[in-house]
Amino acid sequence: MAKSPEEMANAMIANMKEKTGKTLDQWIAVAKKSGEEKHGQIVKHLKAEYGLTHGFANLVAHKFLKSDAGSAEGGDGALVDAQYAGAKADLKPIYDALIKCVSSFGKDVEIAPKKTYVSLRRNKQFALIQPSTKTRVDLGINFKDEPAKDRLEKSGSFNAMVSHRVKLEKPGDVDKDVKAWLKKAYSQA
Incomplete structure (x- = not known):
């Protein structure tokens, strides 16, 4: 294990x-x-x-x-709460929808909050969730040989730890496409 x-x-x-x-x-x-x-x-x-x-x-x-979960006062929950505090509170349902999705993949999904984002890992990081603005959560995804297309864009300057990014503005944006991309990244990790 x-x-x-x-x-x-x-x-x-x-x-x-x-x-x-x-x-x-x-x-x-x-x-x-x-x-x-x-x-x-x-x-x-x-x-x-x-x-x-x-x-x-x-x-x-x-x-x-003191930016890792083990160092943060209150642990993992406090880090996530801080990310969605204040003006970003309305974004928390998007985070919850993503966590519900990846949690269904298997018991080996590791949800690892950091100071400004949450890393989603298996054997290695396959995605991350970051509330980037007051109106948007960025979902970073790691893919091997996946072309950027439509909503699935290259990560660019967003984050060097992922290959692609999807911009999410409401819980409904966590649709079948997003779930399929997450599942594929999980299976490659």
Whole structure:
């Protein structure tokens, strides 16, 4: 059975000193001292200056910024609640429809909230859900060799972690096409 993200992070933290020469707290101090404030900048700095693998640099950045579910006060639910707070509250039914859809695919679907989006994983990430504006949720999907067509557009500058994007403005936009695209990405993951 696959480990949860929390179990994987805990295993990495337990092995961090042996694998990298420093503890998590020491790496967090290095990240703080760097002066970098954005996740990608911290990851890039730790990889370039200290030779950390992407996995360790990513973990340190999340822990430093408290942007992972394990670091956020209140856990996963608090991260999702914060994403749909205030002006974006009307978008939560779109998120709920997407979660209902992917949850039907199997017990191996992992729903992993981050600070600004929710990652949908199996063996690897197959999609992500991000409330991008007050009126739109962006669904990022990872496909192999899928042409962009109509609503299924190339991700462009939206997010480098996915190949395609679908813009959703109401729960009804989570239609048969969106469900089929999600199922296909899930089956490829």
